Amino acid sequence: MNGQVLLVVVLSLACFALLGWALVLRRRPPEVRTVTKEIVRIKEVPVVQIKEVIKEVEVIREVVKEVPVPVYTSAAIVSEPEIALGPNEYLTEPQALPDVPDAVHDTVFDGARFGGVVVRAASIRGDLARRDARLRRQSTAIALLSRFGPPVLLSVVAAGDPRGARSQVGAAQVCRSVQVKISDRAYGIDAAWTAVQQGDTAAGTELTELLREVTLALRDSLTLTAQGRNQPESAVATELTGVLSRLGDMRDRPHLAFGVGASPVLRVTAGTDFEEVFRPATAVGDVPRLPQRHDLVSWQTFTTAPGETVIACTAGTAEYLRRDQVRERLAELWSDDEPPGPAAFLSQLGAGHQAYPDDRTAVAVWNGAGD
Secondary structure, three states, X not given: OHHHHHHHHHHHHHHHHHHHHHHHHHHOOOOOOXXXXXXXXXXXXXXXXXXXXXXXXXXHHHHHOOOOOOEEEHHHHHHOOOOOOOOOOOOOOOOOEEEOOOOOOOEEEEEEEEOOEEEEEEEEOOHHHHHHOOOOOEEEEEEEEOOOXXXXXXEEEEEEOOOOOOHHHHHHHHHHHHHHHHHHOHHHHHHXXXXXXXXXXXXXXXHHHHHHHHHHHHHHHHHHHHHHOOOOHHHHOEEEEEEEEEOOOOOOEEEEEEEEOOOOEEEEOOOOOEEEEEOOOOOOOOOOOEOOOOOOOEEEEEEEOOOOEXXXXXXXXXXXXXXXXXXXXXXXXXXXXXXXXXXXXXXXXXXXXXXXXXXXXXXXXEEXXXX
16 A cells, blocks of 8 residues: 555656646747858959059050041032042052941952953952942953853953942842842843854844843842832943853863943953954943843844953043053053953053043953864
């Protein structure tokens, strides 16, 4: 009996002890955790250092002012009166940059060789345009048309109307586009050309119609270009003259010249003058130009013997080539057995003893002894 009482007393004491600990833990405040954050201080750069850099930039600007580059706006170019060049005012390089829409390069040149056939092309801005920051309004291009049989070399020159606000665009565009328009009609043009060479007079009418399709397509392209610039068709007006030259191993090489405007095709033989073999038909009055007079396309077939050279050029360039000193010098250079390189051809076309105000553009095709 005493043992049971003792057990009850011990258990009661244990329960009171556990209850006391529970009360103590409940009243104990919760543990507080602290979080530390690193504070990064950015050191400010003294204002004095920035001022020193600005002073260095100002020194550079002063150096640039010592060599001013003349830039003219399109309004200034139109309003300035044209002052003729002096007899010794020959410019070997451009002086001023035109600040106008759709600007083109001062000079372009190209070249290729197909066996015995060598072609060189160049277009140079005139001395007056170089001095007065005016654009080169003439253009040129050469291309291989493989859809003909045998393939043909296409050589083209274009002269934009000096009065056209965007005629440099028209000249460059027709030089690029005409190769596509002719290539699309290669089969028909090739067949009609061959028939004409064989004496088929009816084929001449067919050839004229095919070439009118080419110039009609060029008219549509130029019209869209003018509309895209909010300009009339006359703003992109340009002349066009092209020559198709058959490639391959042959002695007398056939050529087909065509065009709209007044730009001729010349032939140079050893020790002779520049002979005109083609000039597009002209209307009464003003010179016909694309896109307005696309219907006035004309053509002419001819051949060259080994050693002869064909030159497609703008009307102003033909006048330049007929100057006494220029004619004698270039007739001798361009009738050599070995044609000049592209850069040399450019130099020969651009060199002169007196200033020439207009652009000069020409493509020369040498007929070698054989391919």
